[in-house]
Amino acid sequence: MIDIGKKDPDKTHYKDIWVFVEQTNGEPQQVSFELLTKARELAEKLNCKIAAVSIGKSVEHIAEEAFKYGADKFYILEDEVFSDYRTEPFRDALSRILIKYKPEIFLIGATTQGRDLSGTVATELKTGLTADTTQQEIDSETGNLMMTRPTFGGSLMATIICPDDRPQMSTVRPGVFKAIPKETPQKGEVIRETVDLKEEDIVKKILKKVVSNEGNINLSFYDVIVAGGKGMGSKENFKMLENLADLLGGTWAGSRKAVELGYVPQSRQVGQTGQTVHPKLYIACGISGAIQHLVGMQSSDIIISVNKDENAPIFDVSTYCIVEDALKFIPKLIDELKQNKKIKTQ
Amino acid sequence: MSNKLRYDVIVVGAGPAGLAAATVLAKSGVKVIVIERGRFPGAKNVMGGVFYTDCMKGIVDEFPGKAPVERHVIEERMWLLDDNSHVGITHKNEMFNKEPHNCYTVFRAKLDKWFAGEAEKAGALIINNTVVLEPIVENNKVIGVKTDRPQGDIYANVVIAADGVNSLLSKSLGLRKELKSKDVAIAAKEVIGLNEDIINERFNVKGSEGVTIEITGSFFPGETMGFIYTNKKSVSLGVGMILEDVINSKMNANDLLESMKQHPSIAPLIAGGQTKEFLVHLIPEGGYKEMPKLVMDGFMVVGDAAMMVNSIHREGSNLAITSGRYAAETYLEAAKINDFSENVLKKYIHKLNNSFVIKDLKKYKNLPDLLQKDKRLLQKYPRLLNQAAFELLTVNGIPKKEKEKMIWKTAKKEIGISNMIKDLIKIWRSVK
Amino acid sequence: MHALIFIKQVPDASQVRVNYETGTLIREGVPAILNPFEAHAVEEAVRLREKIGGKVSVLTMGPPQATDALKECLSMGADNAYLLSDRVFAGSDTLATSYALYEGARKIIELEGDVDLFFAGKQAIDGDTAQTGPGIATRFGIPLITYLIKLDEVNIDKKYAIATRLTEFGQETVKTPLPAFFTVEETLNELSYAPLPWLIKAAQTEIKRLSSENVELDRNQCGLKHSPTKVKKAFTPEKRQRGETLKGTCNDLAKQASEILLPFVK
Ligand SMILES: Cc1cc2nc3c(=O)[nH]c(=O)nc-3n(C[C@H](O)[C@H](O)[C@H](O)COP(=O)(O)OP(=O)(O)OC[C@H]3O[C@@H](n4cnc5c(N)ncnc54)[C@H](O)[C@@H]3O)c2cc1C
Ligand SMILES: Cc1cc2nc3c(=O)[nH]c(=O)nc-3n(C[C@H](O)[C@H](O)[C@H](O)COP(=O)(O)OP(=O)(O)OC[C@H]3O[C@@H](n4cnc5c(N)ncnc54)[C@H](O)[C@@H]3O)c2cc1C
């Protein structure tokens, strides 16, 4: 069992910004580098250092990239027991490191894993955690981190502070910040941590892993979502949305009516009773834009809508409105994109 | 058979009619179950709504007490609306400020929920989210109901149908026919949020005083009625269109509501408001003539299910409550002799006949037909009146005497003197 | 088997409107509903009880009106419903909420007996934080299984469960000792339609009340004052405006759209 130690209650002892570098099988998550990039901006204001921390079976090879995106130090904890993510050992190991090094700010990507881990770590550290933030700023008066996040499916924004407790923790949605490498990266220091933990100490065992199961897709991992509604007319017609999504490196989804009609599996439903998504690009085809649908997608960066009805409410939230029969338009668009792609790659 | 669900009385529908019946029964120790299809009582119920206090006597004596009411009405306006004007009469009376207040504006979603709480306190069992599918009948006697739930049959001595305007129950028992398009109105209502002070200022009231405006006239197709009621922090605005008019005019209630909001007499009252709610519901308008058979063995029909709406006076909930109470009282009498046959339950009809419920409904029994047949009454007269008022009030050098002559001439041309006299007689007859 | 579900009553997010002038939410007249994820947790627990016996308890921390959501759970088949309501909890953030719920749950264990399976929703649709469940699990020091999509096996005698959860890249099946804490996805199950006798039983079941009077609490961990996070300000995001309407024939539209989409082409 890991002894996580005792937290220092004096907030003035806490300094530097830390970022959790999430990885699976040694493959780091892009969001971690987005956070390191953001941390550079915050660190400048606070005049402090940036550290990255990663836990896994083998993570040292990520150091290079972590330094490239701004980490001054890279704390690693490597052990066989960490080959797969499991809440409890990760929670205890990370809590221990944070208690030991006392960062002032700790950022985690708001991925499935990040959300699982952050809630437990914040409870161990008895500190505040702001989930799913989309903006981060330093209050120039107090030096506190101001974390802004959407609530009520994006209808309201709240700016949250954690004035008295440290570290100030928050998770950040993937894709909110850009990952930009430093112009002159410097080699930082790799610091190796150890814990005394054996597989026998861990009560939860992973029996089976299924990679990318269609039945349970997490739409929020995609930058581009092509969604269709009742207006697509049939399950077969969704094939064109799938093709379009492939071209754009995204995935496809649907409205509840599309789900009810059997065009789309429930696991791909967007909206109040489906998933909430915030991709960079959302293309809505044959979707009217009922409020229950809008709450699930209206904070997407760019929304392009295709609908026969020029008064469809979906247009009220769309960046680009295309009043046209989707069944005619989408194939044409796919042709155009393929043409352009050829030119682009030539 | 031993685990059969059995109650003394099943009430179908937790609207005012059903809840009144259930409260009275439960207070007397009767084992009563109320089945409601909504997520909670009032979830889907709609009313203008003006709620009259008097009918709550003997049911919830301390009304309004903690009941969620909006404003007490001290001023009633009646408008005849033309395309860009209205003529109206107003009655405002300080007496309406005296308690107990005559009536309140209410929201049904809140009021029904509160009322259901009172019924529960009295001992009634209220089951939501459950639809009654049909009555269970044995030897021409109603002995229970089937619901859409698994293991959903319930049995009782008497079933009280308080299931509203569409009353599936009385229809499936053959007590009543399908509603005719001339006997039912589609009502659309919008609640428009406004600041309390703005409402007080625009309607010239203070504190919790409220105003109602009933609207008819040539602005609307056919027999349509509109209304505007003040709530605490909002104004309810709606129209009720007879289904036949919807079919004939090819206009629906939503469109009409939208154009009503633009009317120059109405727009300023709601300017700057935010739509908070939009609701649609049916109103039975057939009146006395279209009432179904009210009782059979083990069965009574109350409220809207029995077409008990006095549309001229926008009374419905009070008739519903009173009929619910009579049905409950009839049950109590029948229980004494343990006889729930039609013969005994007929006392319910006697009670109704001797009360304002049937007396009022009878009084106006010919009016729906008359208004429906005679487009003159709600179309030409209001237009003429608005024109007349405009002419008389416009100062343009034409002597008033001459203006009156002109008005009279148009009236004669448009309607004809003999028709006018006939109309007057008809109206008088139909409400006398 | 004893299952305890943490349920929350939330405003129906789809009916909340924004007042852009004042920058606030219009919550008036917005119906309060049972957070949709918890409905599936209750469903799962009730199905399990029907299969292997035992009982299902639900707990919420909230204002007295939250009884509506508890009643809904009862009519779905839950056996006991607890409302933890007290002024001291007002303004709690997730850390303080998970503390209050932890103490409430300990009280329920004292009254009803040990709990084998704890459930919470994946997230609440008003706050969307997804932290409360993990917080409570940590306080109990029991295994946490988030994003539950299937409860493959529950063995009360041998005190273990096998469960399938969503991960970044698909799903995984884990074996955990009991008691364990699960946060559930909506795809866990399809809600079924409870039989009428359950609804009748529910209508006759009293909601049990917990407060600082009957639950032992460390007041230094409760409410706004002892919540580490504070809301500094709330504001409405810029209202989306209807953007550009592309003009032209279907071919023209496709050309214009493909220009816009070009940066995304992989
Ligand atoms: C409690 C509750 C929860 C709900 N949760 C959700 C949810 O999570 N997600 C969700 O999506 N909905 C949800 N809904 C349902 C929602 O209210 C709408 O019914 C649904 O979103 C409508 O789906 P739609 O836009 O595909 O269909 P419709 O509203 O029928 O719209 C179809 C649209 O397609 C257009 N169209 C038709 N043919 C073509 C064509 N050839 N080319 C282009 N356009 C065309 C039409 O003009 C129309 O605008 C919920 C409802 C409730 C009550
Ligand atoms: C727009 C509008 C304005 C009105 N304005 C006024 C006014 O200002 N003043 C006034 O006094 N009256 C007014 N009325 C009339 C008044 O609303 C009705 O007369 C009154 O609600 C009748 O009460 P009730 O209990 O008979 O029926 P309802 O209130 O309709 O209740 C019937 C109940 O039964 C339930 N139900 C129906 N079928 C089933 C089933 N199969 N299984 C289970 N449950 C079922 C329904 O969900 C409902 O809760 C107005 C009506 C409308 C539509």
Ligand SMILES: Nc1ncnc2c1ncn2[C@@H]1O[C@H](COP(=O)(O)O)[C@@H](O)[C@H]1O
């Ligand atoms: N006040 C509360 N009472 C009971 N359960 C709650 C409460 N708040 C949150 N929960 C549970 O925790 C889950 C996650 O909530 P949240 O962290 O707010 O997203 C919810 O789905 C509930 O199961």
